[in-house]
Amino acid sequence: MSALDELLAYQRDTEALAQIAGRLGWDQETMMPRGAADQRGEEMAAMEGMLHARRTDPRLGAWLAALEGAELDPVAAAKLRHIRRSFDRATRVPARLAAEIARVTSVSQGKWAEARAADDFAAFAPVLAKVVALKREEGQALAAGGDVYDAMIDDYEPDMTAAQLDAMFGEMRPRLVALREAILDKPMPDGLTGSFPEEAQMALSRRLAETFGYDFTRGRIDKAVHPFSSGSGSDVRITTRTSPADPFNCFYSTIHEVGHACYEQGIDPDYALTPLGSGVSMGVHESQSRIYENQLGRSRAFTGYLYQQMQQAFGDLGVSGADAFYAAVNRVQKDYIRTEADEVQYNLHIMLRFDLEKALISGDLAVADLEGAWNERFERDFGYAVPRASLGCLQDVHWSVGLFGYFPTYSLGNVYAGCLHAALRRDVSDLDAQLARGDTGPATAWLRERVQRHGGLMTPQEVITQACGHAPSAGPLLDYIEAKFTGLYAL
Known part of the structure; x- marks a missing residue:
């Protein structure tokens, strides 16, 4: 065998083992008995130790x-690029540290879930402090004298920096804040009323997943505290959650996670169990989930279809027609939860987390002071106080599992989605007529061809630039949001 053949055969086994480790994480969130948390931590540490040794x-x-x-063909060259990057980063992190991070974050995730249920940040703070210290040590090793937080971002969005994100957020914040203030001066549309049984929510959730192209022969839907997508290739699983009073939470969580899952399912099957066989970055990944959820799923055209589906499933919804339903889907209101935030306010939630986690990693903010800092910042940004920790700094799972540098990719994904949506509408002229029939096929086929099938073949910037015909920028997203909500609220 040539050096390339030997390298790729070795890498295939590493990719397969990483998928097994991911399945352990999926099980921990969905089906693992509560008493197994400590043992699962040891299992995850052992898996991470093995993976780190291979990497x-x-x-x-x-x-x-x-x-x-x-001299290599483009596919082989891209595989080599990913392997070299992984090797360079992995060799900077001691095996002891990689295994300890896996063990502590597995335990921390369970502690977070318990603290969230009890609204008790103090119970979670000690283990979070351990996670922050370990991730800071890892970041210092990866940065090799450079910026520690930039090294963390690079895990999720290669070549992106905090300075670039600060500039992007600086452009976005004034327009979003001004729009938010104008909207909140207007009367709020009515929400839904009625009975929304969990079983019926899950049944419609599965139909919506199929409507957006999710392949159930290679996936499944389960319930979790925090919705997520897991896996790649022929085994891509998603979770959602239900709320008796708010079926939108279930349906749009499902559509969002289906966007992630369809990205993984849509990658060229020849790339399976290779470095190209998963999404190229979390920003590009988020672009798929957000365009599925928002630009397609919350559009006037698709909500007309969803209105009919929900009437059949639940009967009277308490709104006076498809236009009122569209307004209810896109209602801008005072709330606390990022995953339930409307398109106007969502990125403001991300900016808060971005600034706080930078301060945690730099040491400017102690973990013991995080809850107070969160509450102070939230009240300053949103104008009202956080009543309890589960609506504040305990609402997200990310920090408990060490995902520092991850949050800003959500807003970056929104920016990418704004660019992709403008290009999609340019290329698919009858998009609204199709969505009104519940036919997402042309839209999802365009995304699969332009973005999803490439997997890790190109860099994140190259994927979006090639798909849209121009480099990504925040302008298309901001223009879309302003046009949509100016019309909805008659501004």
Whole structure:
């Protein structure tokens, strides 16, 4: 075998083991008995130790050195680029540290769920402090003298920096704040009323997943505290959650996670169990979930279809027709929860988390002071106080599992989705007529062809630029949001 053949055969086993580790995480969120948390932490640590050993194996360095300067086709060159990047980063992190992070974050996730249920940040703070200290140590190793937080962002969005994100948020914040203030001066549309049984929500949730192209022969839907998508290739699973008084929480969580899952299911099958066989970055991943959920799922055209489906499932919804239903779906209101936020306010939630986690990693904010800092910042940004921790700093799972640098990719994904939506409407002229029939096929086929099938073949910026015909910028997203909500609220 050539050096390339040996390298790719070795990498295939590493990718397969990583999928197994991911399945352990999925099980922990959905089906694992509560009493298994400590043992699962040991299992996750053992898996991470094995993966870290494979990702730092000296043979990788030898193979990569042998292939330096080799003439390769674009697919092989892209695979090599990912393997080299992974090897360079993994070799900077001690095996002891990688295993300890896996063990502590597995336990921390359970502690977070218990603290969230009890509205008790103090009970969670000690283990969170351990997570922050371990992730800071990892970030310092990865940064090798550079910016620690930038090194963390690079795990999720290669080549992105905090300075670039600060500039992007600086452009977005004034227009979003001005729009939010104008909207909140207007009367709020009525919400839904009625009975929304969990079983009926889950049944319609599954139909919506199929409507957006989710392949149930290679996936499943389960329930979790925090909706997520897991896996790639032939095993891509999603979760959602139900609320008796708010079926939109279930339906739009499902559509959002289906966007993630369809990205993974839509990747060229030839890339399965290779470095190209999953989404290229979390920003691009989020662009798919957000365009499925918002620009398609919350459009006037699709909500007309959803209105009919919900009437059949639940009967009277307490709103006076499809236009009122559209307004209810897109209602802007005072609330606390990021995952339930409307398109106007969502990115403001991200900016809050971005600033706080930068301060945690730099050491400017102590974990013990996080709840107070969150509450103070939230009241300053949104104008009202956080009543309890589950509506504040305990609402998200991310920090408990060490995902520092992840939050800003949500807003970056919104920006990418804004660019993709403008290009999609340019290329698919009868999009609204199709969505009104519940036919998402042309839209999702366009996204699969332009974005999803490429997997990790290109860089994040290249994927979006090629799909849209121009480099990504915040302008299309802001223009879309302003036009939509100016019309909805007659501003």
